[in-house]
């Protein structure tokens with residue numbers, strides 16, 4: 001289980017716990033029946049809450065309340081984006097930094113779709129073991145692609161059967177801020193190269209110039225103190241590239257949103273607060289136009 005319990009793999013368990021909590025809410029935006037099994041299966045997270053009744057201060061808890069609600073909303077918004085893109089014709093779905101994402105198992109995909117899940121080998125091995133134990137059945141073709149996104153990952157995706165002539169939809173959810181600047185540039189260039197006309201990409205970015213300015217925010221403090229994850233030591237502190245600008249320069253049409261816009265649209269989710277670790281978070285949607 002090494003890969004999921006060390007460093008950045010742990011963050012996949014954090015998001016899984018958030019999705020488990022969200023799934024148990026009566027007004028949930030997402031229902032992920034697999035999430036709590038991942039959390040329980042890894043010794044590092046086995047004691048974490050998977051339902052709000054297990055959180056002593058409930059919704060007021062900065063980690064399992066507001067931050068978990070953020071992940072719930074994010075999951076739903078990107079669920080809707082991926083399904084919309086698949087229904088519009090993208091039959092290849094590429095999850096970059098897939099973590100413990102269970103979309104292949106949860107969502108209703110059009111016939112003929114294939115989903116490529118890229119993550120580090122240890123994370124995908126843990127996922128395989130837990131899903132195997134549950135006898136879970138994917139609702140679309142699914143190909144795990146164990147590789148490190150800091151290296152040249154194009155060959156691994158091609159070997160997995162990705163076809164650059166067929167429209168695709170790509171998602172980098174909770175990923176880019178873990179990658180060095182050069183790896184993000186490579187990722188954006190590569191998606192542009194491999195995406196046929198009619199493809200789409202969504203990703204999450206952080207715009208802050210100095211992430212450490214929010215070190216003492218309730219979100220980062222609670223994550224450190226309650227579960228021992230210091231996100232700021234896992235994030236790359238290098239200056240970020242302007243990926244939305246780079247995509248626009250390559251001819252993609254892009255739109256950049258705060259998560260708070262979606263809180264209003266979906267009726268639930270985080271709102272801005274003082275000393276807010278989410279202040280710079282943006283969700284970016286990009287389309288590569290057909291000629």
Ligand SMILES: C[S@@+](CC[C@H](N)C(=O)[O-])C[C@H]1O[C@@H](n2cnc3c(N)ncnc32)[C@H](O)[C@@H]1O
Pocket residue numbers: 008009011012015016096097098099100101118119120123147148149150172173174175178179
């Ligand atoms: C916060 S989790 C998000 C997982 C998933 N996208 C979700 O939202 O549930 C970040 C994921 O990115 C993966 N990741 C981080 N750096 C990576 C790298 N260099 N290569 C491959 N995967 C990486 C981690 O292993 C982890 O599963």
